[in-house]
Amino acid sequence: MRIKKITADSMPEAVAKVRREFGDEAVILHSKPVKVRTWFGLKSVEKLEVYAGIDDAPPRKKERKPPANIVKPDPPEEIKAAQGPGKMTESLPSSAPAPFRAVASALKAQEVNGQVEEELMNRFMEKWYAEKGSRQEAAVLEDCIREWLEHRHPAAEAVPSRMIQLVGQTGVGKTTTLAKLGAREMLQRKKSIAFFTTDTFRMGAVDQLNTYASIMEAPVHVIYDQADYIEAVAQSRTHDYVFIDSAGRNFLHEQTVEEAQRLLPAGEPIKTVLVLSLTAKYKDMKEVAEKFLPYISNEVIITKTDETTSFGALLNIIDEFSLRVAFVTTGQEVPEDIEPADNRWLAAKIAGRALGEK
Ligand SMILES: Nc1nc2c(ncn2[C@@H]2O[C@H](COP(=O)(O)OP(=O)(O)O)[C@@H](O)[C@H]2O)c(=O)[nH]1
Ligand SMILES: [Mg+2]
Missing domain, CATH: 3.40.50.300 (P-loop containing nucleotide triphosphate hydrolases)
Structure with a gap:
């Protein structure tokens, strides 16, 4: 599987865009609202950033459907649940790779707050795809948490005090x-x-x-x-x-x-x-x-x-x-x-x- 990020104005538009660009095998893994600067950086507008997973498996013999059939009329339930930050676990459809679902529900069980959960999950997905899922998810997650900590909690000498x-x-x-x-x-x-x-x-x-x-x-x-x-x-x-x-x-x-x-x-x-x-x-x-x-x-x-x-x-x-x-x-x-x-x-x-x- 490869991971792709797209930006759209709304979830229906994102679903259509993903299907159009990557086919109906593509799975929406996660979405979050983002602020995007326009007008030479003077104005910022709210957009939706969507991560889609595309299966790298060899194409099946079956003939591809014609383009007219690619966009399904109704977004599936799991995509409807994908709106809003901090809803990572709900936003992972059952078709998402098992390690993603395992990590997402583990972070939820650990009561990691929405913002941190989101950052860790994004890191995890990128790393996991980059490594083609070659390592145990615990090892990948450990790296993601360490990197997050190094960024947010850099090792510093304690302020000396008597x-x-x-x-x-x-x-x-x-x-x-x-x-x-x-x-x-x-x-x-x-x-x-x-x-x-x-x-x-x-x-x-x-x-x-x-x-x-x-x-x-x-x-x-x-x-x-x-x-x-x-x-x-x-x-x-x-x-x-x-x-x-x-x-x-x-x-x-x-x-x-x-x-x-x-x-x-x-x-x-x-x-x-x-x-x-x-x-x-x-x-x-x-x-x-x-x-x-x-x-x-x-x-x-x-x-x-x-x-x-x-x-x-x-x-x-x-x-x-x-x-x-x-x-x-x-x-x-x-x-x-x-x-x-x-x-x-x-x-x-x-x-x-x-x-x-x-
Ligand atoms: N399991 C565990 N117990 C601890 C730890 N630190 C302290 N305790 C226990 O917690 C209880 C309260 O500790 P205490 O130092 O009196 O707390 P204080 O009221 O904040 O001074 C004691 O029974 C300690 O032994 C720890 O890291 N792990
Ligand atoms: Mg005491």
Whole structure:
């Protein structure tokens, strides 16, 4: 099969054009509205971009129908469903190649948002045709996701910061992740670390952090008010890293941070990183991200990737908020269950999970 792209004003016109140019064996695989510039680029008009698949199989002996019969009077049902963005899976007719249908429904099951789904599907179709379907769809999809990530989520060094605060909802894994981050710096890089915690609401929250910190022989400063915070900052000036834990609702707000800033070397920032759990529904993740957005750096840590088979939300977060996934966590064990978010690793995980592989 070969893939062809045509542009038309409407679906009936697109169907007619496809049939006229490629014959009635051609299958409409996908359509999306696009803006096309006319009048020397001064005006833009809405058009429909249609991808058609044409079978490369040797022509059958049967005589071709005369041109008058090529355009069928009624567009088939599946073509009627092909209008509108984000309707990729509905737009794939049963005659579309099986790998397309498998990938389209996998992306849908992963709850990848319409825009990302569309971009991935277009990449997948182009690649699959270019390679004449010679590779497993999981391998092709993995490449497509990796390329998408490289474009939208380029590998970048984390913004260096001595003071790192984790924020996010209760139970997402902030304290555990903080312990993992601290242990990484201490054990792998031999850095000196200190912990602060403002989570004084929840029973046992301080004990939980104390347990990890005592194994690492790192100090924990419990912060009830601004005076405690200022004192803790003063006592930790010589530590290589300070990791700040928070409760969902009382993360240090800007004013406190501003006050404390005066005690830090000139211009030393506190990096605030949002923690999101992949086990949450995307709708809820999005709400949390929107709420925290004014306070956070552009980095996010995604936890509990071991507890879900659905990775779509990860792509959606990158797409919708332009956040950089700094780390993903993969289990409850401290310090080992954390990985820097490498695009190759992410693409392999997402494609593997999407198409039901381990
Ligand atoms: N399976 C799994 N569990 C995790 C992960 N990260 C944290 N947890 C667990 O989630 C629970 C809540 O973690 P905690 O750090 O207390 O969350 P916090 O309220 O945000 O500080 C604990 O039972 C952790 O062991 C992870 O990556 N995978
Ligand atoms: Mg906690």
